Amino acid sequence: MKYLDEFRNSDLVHNAIARLHRITHHPWVIMEICGGQTHSIMQNGLNLLLPEKIELVHGPGCPVCVTSLELVDKALAIAAQPDVIFCSFGDMLRVPGSSGDLFSLRASGSNIKIVYSPMDAVKIAQQNPGKQVVFFAIGFETTAPVNAMSVLQASALKLDNYSILVSQVTVPPAMEAILSSPLNRVQAFLAAGHVCAVMGYHQYFTIAEKYQIPIVVTGFEPLDLVNGILKTVDLLEQGLNKVENAYSRIVTEKGNVAAQNIINTVFKKVDRNWRGIGMIPMSGLGLREEFELFDAEKRFSIAHISTHESEICISGQVLQGSVKPDHCPAFGTICTPENPLGATMVSSEGACSAYFRYANGKDSTS
Amino acid sequence: MINDLPNLTNPVCAVPHSHNDYIVMGHGSGGGMTHNLIQKVFAPHFTNSSLDANNDFGIVENTGKNRLAISTDAHIVSPLFFPGGDIGRLAVCGTVNDVSMSGAEVIGLTASFIIEEGFPIKDLERIAISMSIAAKEAGVKIVSGDTKVVERGKADGVFISTSGIGYIPEGTDIGGANAKPGDAVIISGTVGDHGMAVLTARGDLGLETQIRSDVAPLNGLIHSLLLEIPDVHVLRDPTRGGLATTLNEIATQSEVNITINEASIPLNPEVSSTCELLGFDPLYVANEGKLILILPDTMAEKALRILKNHQYGREAVKIGMVLPDPQKRVLLRTRIGSNRILDVMTGEMLPRIC
Amino acid sequence: MCLAVPGKIIEIKNSPGAKMGKVDFGGVSREVCLDAVPEAVIGNYVIVHAGFALNTLSEEEAQATLDAFREIDALDAELGITSE
Numbered sequence: 001m002k003y004l005d006e007f008r009n010s011d012l013v014h015n016a017i018a019r020l021h022r023i024t025h026h027p028w029v030i031m032e033i034c035g036g037q038t039h040s041i042m043q044n045g046l047n048l049l050l051p052e053k054i055e056l057v058h059g060p061g062c063p064v065c066v067t068s069l070e071l072v073d074k075a076l077a078i079a080a081q082p083d084v085i086f087c088s089f090g091d092m093l094r095v096p097g098s099s100g101d102l103f104s105l106r107a108s109g110s111n112i113k114i115v116y117s118p119m120d121a122v123k124i125a126q127q128n129p130g131k132q133v134v135f136f137a138i139g140f141e142t143t144a145p146v147n148a149m150s151v152l153q154a155s156a157l158k159l160d161n162y163s164i165l166v167s168q169v170t171v172p173p174a175m176e177a178i179l180s181s182p183l184n185r186v187q188a189f190l191a192a193g194h195v196c197a198v199m200g201y202h203q204y205f206t207i208a209e210k211y212q213i214p215i216v217v218t219g220f221e222p223l224d225l226v227n228g229i230l231k232t233v234d235l236l237e238q239g240l241n242k243v244e245n246a247y248s249r250i251v252t253e254k255g256n257v258a259a260q261n262i263i264n265t266v267f268k269k270v271d272r273n274w275r276g277i278g279m280i281p282m283s284g285l286g287l288r289e290e291f292e293l294f295d296a297e298k299r300f301s302i303a304h305i306s307t308h309e310s311e312i313c314i315s316g317q318v319l320q321g322s323v324k325p326d327h328c329p330a331f332g333t334i335c336t337p338e339n340p341l342g343a344t345m346v347s348s349e350g351a352c353s354a355y356f357r358y359a360n361g362k363d364s365t366s
Numbered sequence: 367m368i369n370d371l372p373n374l375t376n377p378v379c380a381v382p383h384s385h386n387d388y389i390v391m392g393h394g395s396g397g398g399m400t401h402n403l404i405q406k407v408f409a410p411h412f413t414n415s416s417l418d419a420n421n422d423f424g425i426v427e428n429t430g431k432n433r434l435a436i437s438t439d440a441h442i443v444s445p446l447f448f449p450g451g452d453i454g455r456l457a458v459c460g461t462v463n464d465v466s467m468s469g470a471e472v473i474g475l476t477a478s479f480i481i482e483e484g485f486p487i488k489d490l491e492r493i494a495i496s497m498s499i500a501a502k503e504a505g506v507k508i509v510s511g512d513t514k515v516v517e518r519g520k521a522d523g524v525f526i527s528t529s530g531i532g533y534i535p536e537g538t539d540i541g542g543a544n545a546k547p548g549d550a551v552i553i554s555g556t557v558g559d560h561g562m563a564v565l566t567a568r569g570d571l572g573l574e575t576q577i578r579s580d581v582a583p584l585n586g587l588i589h590s591l592l593l594e595i596p597d598v599h600v601l602r603d604p605t606r607g608g609l610a611t612t613l614n615e616i617a618t619q620s621e622v623n624i625t626i627n628e629a630s631i632p633l634n635p636e637v638s639s640t641c642e643l644l645g646f647d648p649l650y651v652a653n654e655g656k657l658i659l660i661l662p663d664t665m666a667e668k669a670l671r672i673l674k675n676h677q678y679g680r681e682a683v684k685i686g687m688v689l690p691d692p693q694k695r696v697l698l699r700t701r702i703g704s705n706r707i708l709d710v711m712t713g714e715m716l717p718r719i720c
Numbered sequence: 721m722c723l724a725v726p727g728k729i730i731e732i733k734n735s736p737g738a739k740m741g742k743v744d745f746g747g748v749s750r751e752v753c754l755d756a757v758p759e760a761v762i763g764n765y766v767i768v769h770a771g772f773a774l775n776t777l778s779e780e781e782a783q784a785t786l787d788a789f790r791e792i793d794a795l796d797a798e799l800g801i802t803s804e
Contacts, residue, residue, distance in 0.1 A: 001639050001746040003726040003765060003782055010629075012789040013702045019792050022801050035720040036722050043647075045704030062720050089770070090716030103392070116571045116644070116717055117771025119738075119753060142722040143719065146772035149738065149753055156737035194722030197767060197774045198756075220722070222702050223789060249781040250767050256775045259756035566748075572771070575748040639746035645723045719723055719770060 003249070007221035008044075016226040017049050020233060024051040028236050029185045030229065031178070033171060034192035035062030036220055038351065044222045054229065057185070058351040060174055060277065060319040061192055063138040064091050065344055067167045068273040069307040072097040075136050075165055077302045079110045085128060087121035088136040090114045098308045118150035118164070125154065125162035134296045137164040142194040144168055144285055145259040148266035151287070151294045163296040166286055169272050171195050172203050173283035179211045183322035188236055190218040190228045193247040198263075200255025204243045212241045219247040266291055276315035276344060315344040318351050325352040396606025396652070397711030420619055421541050422464040422602065425534065432536065437464035438529040446489070446523050448567040450559075450578030453526055454493035456654060458500035458508075459583045460605070461530040466585040467601040467657070469540040469592055470532025475501065477528050478512035482521040490524065504583035506530070538592070544599040545620035547690035550666035552659040554587065554673055555580070555681040557609050558637040558648035560655070566640060571717065573643070577636050582655035587676045591659070595669055600660035607711045608650040610696065612658060614710045618694045625697040626686030626708070645718035649698075650711045660688060724769035726777050729754070729762050743768055 006012075032038060038058045041047055047056055060066055076097045079086035086102070093102040093114065106112040111131075115121050118135045125133035137147040147164060154162040171192060178184055191204060196217045204215045214235035218228025228246040235242055245251055263285070272284025287295045312330045317323040325331055325344065331352065335345055344352040392399040409417070416424035423435040441457045457477060465472045477497065481490065501508055563579040565571070584603065592598060600620070604612035609631070617624045633648055641648045655678060661669060666684050673679030689697075698708040730749065731742035743752040743766060753772045754760055766773035 001635075001642060001726070002728070003777060003779075004642065006782070006786055008701050009786075010702050012786065015789050015792045019796055019801070022796060034722055039720065042706075043700075044702055045698075045700045045706040046702070048704045048706070049702070064720060089719040091718040091720060093716060114570065114717060116573075116750075119771050120570075120572055139719065140722070142724065142769050142774065145756055145774070146753065146770045149755060149772060153737050192722060194724045194767070194769060194774060197724070223785075227785065227789075249778050249785060250775055252775075256756050258758060259774060262756060571750075573748050573750050577748075636747035640748045642725050643745055643748065643750070 004221060007219070007223040009223065013222045013226060016223060016230060020054075020226060020230050021051050023230070023237060024053050024233050025237060027053040027055070028187055028233060029055045029057060030188045030190060030232055031057045031059045031186040032190040032218070032225075033059040033061040033175070034195070034220075035065065036194075037061070037190060037192070037218065037225060040220045040222070041225060046222055046225055050229065054233065059178070059189075060274065061140065061171070063140055063143070063167070063169060064095060065315075065319070066169060066274045066276065067092070067095065067138050068275050069098060070273065070305055071165065071167045072101075073305045073307055074297065074302055075102065076100060076105055077305065078134055078165065078296060078300050079105050079112055081132075081300065083131050085111045085113060085124060085131045085133045086136070087113045087115045087118070087124060087133060089138065092136055092138060098305075118147050119153065122150050122153050122157070122159070122162055125159050126157065129161060131161060132299070133162050134300075135162075135164045136167070138167040140169055140171055140192065140195050141199045141263070142192070142197070144263045144267060145198060148262045151266050151291055152262070154294060155291070163294045163299045164287075165296040168267065168285035169274065170269075170283055170285065171199075172207060173280050174274070174277075175207055176211075177277070177280050177283075179207070179213065181322070183317065185322055186213070188213050188232045189215045190225070190232060191215050193217055193219040193224070193251060196245075196247065196251045196255065198256050198259045200253050201243055201245060201251065202253055202255075208241050208243050214241055215243045217243075217245045217247050217251050219250065274319075276313070276319050278316065315352065318344050328352070392712070392714050394606075395711060395714045397611050397650075399712060400606070401710070419541065419543065420615070421468065423468045423470070423532075425468065432533040435465050435468035435470040435532045435534050436529065437461055438527065439464060440525060440527040442522060442525050443564060444522055445564070445567050446493070448564050448579055449576075450563055451581040451654075452493060452496050453524065454496035455500045455581050457526040457528045458497050458504065458506075459581050459654060461528040462500075462504045462506060462583045462585050463603045463654075463657070465530040465532040466588045467540070467603060468532065468534055469538040469588070469598070469601070470534045471589075472504065472506045472530055472532040472585055474507055474509040475528055475530045476510040476512075477508050477526060478514075480514050480516060480521050480525040480527075482523055483515055483518040485523055493524065493526075500583060504585055506585075537596070540598055540601050542600055542602060542616045542619035545616055545622055545624070545660045545688045546599060546662070547622060547688055548663055549599055549660045549688040550663040550669075550684050551613070551624060551626060551686040551688065552661075552666060552669060552673070552682060552684050553604075553609065553632065554584075554657045554659065554679045555655075556632045556634045556637065557604070557653055557656065558641065558651035559634055560653050561608070561651035562637045562640050562646075562648075564652075571644070573640060575636050575640055577634065577640065580653060580655035582678050584655065584657055584678060587673065587678045588657070590676055591669060591672050594672055595661065595665050597665065598659065598661045600658065602658050604653050604656060604658055606652050608648070608652060609658070610647075610649040610708045611710045613696045613708070616658070616660065617696050620688070621692050621694055623689040623691040623693055623695050623697060624686060625689055625699060625705070627699045628701050630683055630685045632681045632683050645720070646715055649708065650715055663687070722769060724767045724774055726765050726767050727752070729760055729764050729766060732762060741773075743773070
């Protein structure tokens, strides 16, 4: 595919890695924010090719992992109601709530549909006027524009049977939460390339200044990741706390203003609970008053949800990069991908799930 | 050394929640959950040396000279008709292929139908015609059948179950436990076509593609191969769970490691693009007209010539080797030259957003 | 969090409520919302996430990045950058 394959070119990646080896003289701890970046690193075996002095820690950039237990339980409660068509991105279906997940709810007869885009959920609402169509609007700033767009479209079409269950989170407060933690080991960030395509990276200048760390906007293909790491190490080795862009074909400093306007028309900043981490103030997006009609939490009367999260799970510390998954006492014993205790073992972008496959392989199952 | 290798974070997002009490979709995916279900629920009660060999076929002795290979399969595809085929063609080819992977000459099939009340008879006839065409192409007869009807809502249109029987020529020993260190691993053509054809045909994802299922009977191809190369070690068609899962099965049965080269795996560009869009890995997507061939490396060139000479093997390519290490793992040499573990699929592959 | 893929705009429709288009991704195409790329025209590349174009892709910048990596070995040799 054009503009993907070229950034997977083996020779170019090797050139870049060779340079990285040449310029890395000290040990560094770098966090890649985005679950998609973690995925690409693991899938391409990139971490094996990096200099040993570079330690990559995985950030909380997986909206599937960090959607609060309470919201998952609300999703289950809504989806279980008659005459509801509950639409979701595929990867949310297996996230366990306090009891069960959307998959098992579907097995017992609820109408749950996987969609590629919330705009397809709006179409489903148009085609099913007798049903309430609810879309599980998870995501970071990358997904906020299209989630917002679905509300604007439903509004323009005067649909009274479409609503969204909002679980939007934003990156900069999470970065600050990580950096201000006493357990923090992160010395630099690879910022999430597609979030920055929307938001730009001007927000990171104050963070870089305040915490004295470099931040480099990074893409997802092997060459992009090595490029981001190269620029980061270069800054670290020189002791420079700057913000740089290693994904210039997609990202500009101010981002996509039209997309930001779409977000701001529909959403406003709210406090948000991150599964495994806790409440981070003003780290989420919620619907503005004028769009309250499309808020599924208000449209459906759901009895008080009491959630039950494992007390043993330390995914919060894993998400902040301060503990490696295989140092958790529950790892691989009572907490496995088949029986996850927490967020990071649930999603395949989650660090614990990734480590499980790396550490266990097939030996323990045979 | 192997322990240093990073493992694939399976591109299926959200690893399955434990489902101990009820069947969920992941149990039917062909990956880890299916395997566990079979081991826990069926194997203890059905155990015998034929079944426990874990091939796609079972071998039984009869009073005559030859061994028989028997296979059975149920087909529940949705939509029933998709570009490149339909449930009928799938039902015939699937079982013909499974029996043929033993090296057997398929001598007959059975077909049983569970039909939903309200299903249009003209569609049923369309399926029957398709089965007839596939069976003729494969040179096999459907010799027995059964039909049942269930109430509306109790079946997805129609379910078809087929069984097949074949005679294994004397001296033929092909099976998943036979891969030997130093063997070449060959795939007969592009991977992921069937799974992506069916998925995009459902229409839920709004994708417009020209992808066609590869569903085809491979007994003719296998016959051509075995005529000239009797010393084939393993034949298997990578159906549910895809190439990665099937290679893992073979690695486990043969107690070897298998290494494959990502850059050499043949892919239809449209299948590749569709997988990128949805976040799928084509190595885990089902195929219904391809086979994995494992044989002594000295015979690899010859095998490739024979395969490429056949309509169902035109894009055959050697993709890897069998290694002597007994960790029963599949290793992928990535496009960028690193080596990582290629695991089995767990649960169902879902379009992801991350 | 961000599975987004580059594709080429092959059709633009001005539907009520949103600027929609069809984007081709190497042989597979899909309807995509182009509201956030109002100046994009047929033939432009966009980066698409969940049916929404996040931004246009700059082909010049893409080439510049690739060119920089093609020359990296020679450049480092000139600058005397070696491994320690």
